[in-house]
Amino acid sequence: MRHPRALFLLGLLLLAAGTLAAQQPAAHPVTKNEVLIKNGTILTITHGTIPNGSIYIKDGKIAAVGQTVEAPPTAKVIDATGKFVMPGIIDSHSHLALDNDVNEATSPIVPHMRMEDAFHYTDKAVYRALAGGVTTSLLLHGSANMIGGQALVMKHKYGLDREQMLFPGAPPSIKFASGENPKRVYGSRQQMPSTRMGNFAVQRQALEDARDYMQQWSAYEAKAKAGDKDAKAPKRDLKLEALADILRGKFLVQIHCYRADEFLTEMAMAREFGYKVRAFHHALEVYKVADKVAAEGVGMATFADWWGFKHEAYDAIPWNAVMSMRKGVRVAIKSDSDDFARRLNQEAAKAVRYGGATEDEALRMITLNAAWVVGVDDRVGSLDVGKDADLAIWNHHPLSNYALVDQVLIDGEVFFDRSLPGYGMPHYKEGQ
Amino acid sequence: VKDNRVIGRSANRVIGAALVALMCLSASAFAQKSKPTAKPEPARAIVLRGGKLMTISHGTIENGTLVMENGKITAVGAAASVKVPKNARVIDVTGMTVYPGLIDSETHLGLTEISLDTTTNDLEETSDAIMPHMHVYDAFHAESDLIPVTRMNGVTNAIVAPATRDTLPGQDAFVQLAGKSSDEMLLVRDIAMPLNFTGAQRRNESFQTAKFPQTRMGMAAQLRQAFIDAQDYAQKLADYEKKAADWEKEKKGDKPSPPKRDLKLEALLPYLEGKRPVVLAAEEPSDLKVALGLAAEFKLKVILNHVSHSQILLDEIAATRLPVIVGPIYETPKDDERYDSVFKLPAELVRRGVKIAFASYDEHNVRNLPYQAGYAVAYGLSREEAMKAMTLNPAEIWGVADQLGSLDVGKTANVVVADGDPMEVRTDVKRVFIAGHEVPMESRQTRLRDQYSK
Numbered sequence: 001m002r003h004p005r006a007l008f009l010l011g012l013l014l015l016a017a018g019t020l021a022a023q024q025p026a027a028h029p030v031t032k033n034e035v036l037i038k039n040g041t042i043l044t045i046t047h048g049t050i051p052n053g054s055i056y057i058k059d060g061k062i063a064a065v066g067q068t069v070e071a072p073p074t075a076k077v078i079d080a081t082g083k084f085v086m087p088g089i090i091d092s093h094s095h096l097a098l099d100n101d102v103n104e105a106t107s108p109i110v111p112h113m114r115m116e117d118a119f120h121y122t123d124k125a126v127y128r129a130l131a132g133g134v135t136t137s138l139l140l141h142g143s144a145n146m147i148g149g150q151a152l153v154m155k156h157k158y159g160l161d162r163e164q165m166l167f168p169g170a171p172p173s174i175k176f177a178s179g180e181n182p183k184r185v186y187g188s189r190q191q192m193p194s195t196r197m198g199n200f201a202v203q204r205q206a207l208e209d210a211r212d213y214m215q216q217w218s219a220y221e222a223k224a225k226a227g228d229k230d231a232k233a234p235k236r237d238l239k240l241e242a243l244a245d246i247l248r249g250k251f252l253v254q255i256h257c258y259r260a261d262e263f264l265t266e267m268a269m270a271r272e273f274g275y276k277v278r279a280f281h282h283a284l285e286v287y288k289v290a291d292k293v294a295a296e297g298v299g300m301a302t303f304a305d306w307w308g309f310k311h312e313a314y315d316a317i318p319w320n321a322v323m324s325m326r327k328g329v330r331v332a333i334k335s336d337s338d339d340f341a342r343r344l345n346q347e348a349a350k351a352v353r354y355g356g357a358t359e360d361e362a363l364r365m366i367t368l369n370a371a372w373v374v375g376v377d378d379r380v381g382s383l384d385v386g387k388d389a390d391l392a393i394w395n396h397h398p399l400s401n402y403a404l405v406d407q408v409l410i411d412g413e414v415f416f417d418r419s420l421p422g423y424g425m426p427h428y429k430e431g432q
Numbered sequence: 433v434k435d436n437r438v439i440g441r442s443a444n445r446v447i448g449a450a451l452v453a454l455m456c457l458s459a460s461a462f463a464q465k466s467k468p469t470a471k472p473e474p475a476r477a478i479v480l481r482g483g484k485l486m487t488i489s490h491g492t493i494e495n496g497t498l499v500m501e502n503g504k505i506t507a508v509g510a511a512a513s514v515k516v517p518k519n520a521r522v523i524d525v526t527g528m529t530v531y532p533g534l535i536d537s538e539t540h541l542g543l544t545e546i547s548l549d550t551t552t553n554d555l556e557e558t559s560d561a562i563m564p565h566m567h568v569y570d571a572f573h574a575e576s577d578l579i580p581v582t583r584m585n586g587v588t589n590a591i592v593a594p595a596t597r598d599t600l601p602g603q604d605a606f607v608q609l610a611g612k613s614s615d616e617m618l619l620v621r622d623i624a625m626p627l628n629f630t631g632a633q634r635r636n637e638s639f640q641t642a643k644f645p646q647t648r649m650g651m652a653a654q655l656r657q658a659f660i661d662a663q664d665y666a667q668k669l670a671d672y673e674k675k676a677a678d679w680e681k682e683k684k685g686d687k688p689s690p691p692k693r694d695l696k697l698e699a700l701l702p703y704l705e706g707k708r709p710v711v712l713a714a715e716e717p718s719d720l721k722v723a724l725g726l727a728a729e730f731k732l733k734v735i736l737n738h739v740s741h742s743q744i745l746l747d748e749i750a751a752t753r754l755p756v757i758v759g760p761i762y763e764t765p766k767d768d769e770r771y772d773s774v775f776k777l778p779a780e781l782v783r784r785g786v787k788i789a790f791a792s793y794d795e796h797n798v799r800n801l802p803y804q805a806g807y808a809v810a811y812g813l814s815r816e817e818a819m820k821a822m823t824l825n826p827a828e829i830w831g832v833a834d835q836l837g838s839l840d841v842g843k844t845a846n847v848v849v850a851d852g853d854p855m856e857v858r859t860d861v862k863r864v865f866i867a868g869h870e871v872p873m874e875s876r877q878t879r880l881r882d883q884y885s886k
Binding site for chain 2: 108125287307308310311313315318323341342346352401403404423
């Protein structure tokens, strides 16, 4: 019985893959409805708090924000009296909806892996984070590899199709990792790398190979351009292609990195090969070298207070985020966890507690700064005219432990409403 | 071969010398570290004056005063009515909130330092699933860097349990998170025994590497056998005692010899006799039913643990009148559960009259215990019940309510002063007193902060 059933399943999978491949990325459903959110405390992130303020949303974008806004009487009204409106939370380090496909741990260099190919878009974890006010997540490759795969930027439009959940136009990111994880994974198999020396040697060699590959192509292109009919194109290699794209600056480079010395090494290597590091992730020791990280314009996506789970996390301190911010580093607080993704507001509150961030500064760590890490800060992360209408309405101030999300809107549409029965999702029905 | 042997021997000697040197080093490091963390105060009384006192047992006193003497609370009341002893150290806590030290009902403090570094871990003995003769007090590391980090946020007492891979991983200790040595910190050595029945104890489900027990059936059978063996052992002991008593009367024939001592079976006896509770951990309804059935079969005294996915059994749980250590409420719901089904559990249990206690089930971030309680409040639990579930309720559940869990005269002076609501993340804990001593607000983490703030 097992055998025919497996074949049947395989057939189904192939069918599904065929359908996906044939499908053109559909434009997200345009919201004709206009929405007016009124009488709420508006936490704009970029221009302060507006008591008794309103937001007018048109075609999925924020059309007006202020004490009073003009909106046509036909707009659907959401009364936010006594409530707090803040931009949707951006989780700048997530592995939601990737199941066990998160880590291609068979080689330390796998830049040609694409998280889009692993995207399990019906994962309920996407919904549970949505119910915690998260509207955008950066889905990253795991940390077994010095150079891992290409990230995916997701909007938490749970219940819609796979293509409709991708953040349109988001820039591509690629994941690097350093330190204990790669050396443990490969070292345990008697492979290189098994030390930090090995880690960086493998990374440097890969980048040298990319340079070589680029030279082969430019030599060929020059010959072809000069009319050399015998010029032979080099073999196209997806792995080297992706590495070359790093050197061409086509990726935001997101580096999993814990230790102070390794931030310095990674930044030196980026200078040597001419690419930019977008952000250090986990980044638990940035407080030790924050001026250097700030000078390089590198951001960080960190845990609020996790520590001690391994050696390179033993010097982690909860003041890291604020100490680094005060030195000029752009700081985001992220989840790296299906659990913490549901309550990133409470993690941000720890920046107030440890180091005395202002409420705006703390909220920025899970909104605008996180959006910058992902490269979508011109689109989301604050309540400003022209931005996507991705926002959450809370029953208390979101930095309070007693705060719950009442409603979440993405592109102006309600995707979560706590008052609804069942799952609280207008776009999702059980069995879908 | 000969040469090798010589080299081998001298190498051994070198290693031996190095080991001795290392041991000396660590001994001196130990001596340095084991200096009293809480400075012994002289007999002078400490008075906290003008704060908002959350007594837990008898309401909140706005503008209250609390007096500590010789490690105990000696007065609690309205500032106007409490007499300040002569020569007391008076601390003005106007605008502050004062509450009893928090009690975490399951942690692994003192059993691990760095999770991935096995040399720092004494979390559990995984060679067998039935290990009731493992005692946390044999491994508890009083000088762990995790302890100051924890107590600085107002957690003053904790259950320390082994990790949960074994069905019976050993016996819990109840600790105080300050003291000169582990002796002073281990308040109750074998306070209870975890009985884990969550499925995490299955010995590898893969057919290639599986060991017994691989299924829930196997776990149940193994547990039942362990308790039956212990009953037989108890019978043997009783038979021997009777024979020995008879022999003492007439001294005829050979003196009967006692049965061979079996520490594993012996460790189960207090639980079979109902002298101490088992902490019965189960999440799914089916696990909970099987485990409760076993507990009834052997007449075990039970404290329930987790019940995270047993929403359909809440009325039944309430009917047992057993206390529940609930959570962690951060446990992810099942896919067919609403997002808030576990967050709401504490409120749902209390609504049915169940006595609950919170636990972090953590080691490095035990300090975040009060935030879990706060989040349960967001999902319907009253603030009073949430505070009780970290103070008086666990004190009652663990049998230490005569000493801990509320601001009452005669109790141990474990007292916390904070600048706001204890369950809000933004609140800063300002002072912590454990057994009447003010604990320095210092940890490995504050030292790193200060070093790199210069």
